[in-house]
Amino acid sequence: MSPRRQANRNSESVDNYLKAILALGGAEQRRVTSTALADHLGVAPASITNMLQKLAAAATPLVEYERHRGVQLSAAGKRRALEVLRHHRLIETFLYEVLDYPIEEIHEEAERLEHFISERFEERIAAKLGHPRIDPHGHSIPTMEGEMALQNSILLTEIEREGVFTIDSVSDRDALTLRQLKASGIKPGARLRVRKKTEAQGYLVSIGRSSAAFDLSHEAAGDIRLLAEQINLRPRAI
């Protein structure tokens, strides 16, 4: 009857800090600055400092933190961050595959629910989906053991030469952008021809075999990753 949750579970806020540190630190687990976290989480820098001090001082510290030197996840923190990320991506896959959500709506729902589902729920939806390794955005889903496949892909914004690529993933950062990209046929697995950079740091691209080209803003291009292995480079720069 008590409204309290299990004492061993982190709060939603703590989960979000851990996820943010994981995301901003990248695969190499770089130290993350307070400012970057403040930006990412939409919280005042002073609040970040407070929370990091608390997370570092806990009985089992979730982060390693030194004043003015940024923060990294501890083993326990990384474990939880990956668990929440697994929840997020499994829920997204479930909403898309089982509940027929439009792809641009799965992120927001998963963002809320990821903190509250039980181990059993996680296990059941994973089983229902056949233990998927990739979510509908093309992102890899960490395993139950906290392993995550490295993303062998590069950002569209890092492309220096014209060519034809396979789209690896499209970020769920912004629902509107995602909806627009979907409408243009830009989704994981699709073929993308990069024609040239536009004056405003954007890209002129076309999809599949179509020759109809359109512009991608720099921001939208930053949401698109291309499969590194299948890159078909052309000799001249764009």
Place this chain on the structure above:
Amino acid sequence: MSPRRQANRNSESVDNYLKAILALGGAEQRRVTSTALADHLGVAPASITNMLQKLAAAATPLVEYERHRGVQLSAAGKRRALEVLRHHRLIETFLYEVLDYPIEEIHEEAERLEHFISERFEERIAAKLGHPRIDPHGHSIPTMEGEMALQNSILLTEIEREGVFTIDSVSDRDALTLRQLKASGIKPGARLRVRKKTEAQGYLVSIGRSSAAFDLSHEAAGDIRLLAEQINLRPRAI
């Protein structure tokens, strides 16, 4: 990016107060005392008073409250309470039907998730389930418009005469009790023969056509409701 939720949504705590007032006030919406709420929610009586004052003083009050005279839901409070109850029962049905949860585990999971699902999630699982009106415990599910069918059933503990009854619902109040009742074949739709009251306010009953009788504690009997229409009364008291 902000960790905050929509400002118009109640907190988990508020939802739980509203649900408790709905449950304790019964179909007739009787006034509910602070003590009853304190008991039900596992919270100190002083905390109840505090919360009720806040709920009553809100811009759109969720309850009507007078010092020392108990509390009732306002129209807005009742609307939200029924929405949360609908969420609870739809989620329970979904966990049971789609995710193959054992019945004694659906309550706890639904209790957490009911506060966090969106309208879209609610609508999608309802559609997937064919807009069910009864949950796996035999409880009726409020409609999207906030209508709930009256339960035309009586508590086993109110039975005064021996007879054969159809089980209408079995409460999800306690997972252990529910598991034990399930193991004895006590579930909605089953036939229950009530033989006699035992010395300790319990009941001697048997299931289906079986003549094997067993004891139900008074507490367990309080979790079982019997279909009022189909009651087959015997002439003598038990």
Place this chain on the structure above:
DNA sequence: CCTAATATTTAGGTATACCTAAATCATCGG
């Protein structure tokens, strides 16, 4: 009708997770 027991409320305190304003630290350019 009055008092004792019980129910309820008031008062004051805690932890979480935010905030703003002010102070301090780090680093880069001259």
Place this chain on the structure above:
DNA sequence: CCGATGATTTAGGTATACCTAAATATTAGG
């Protein structure tokens, strides 16, 4: 190498939702 700028932290404050202890209101029994 030293000060200005920007990054970060400290200090002090807010709201939510709980708590305990003390005060007060209600009700029921004699």
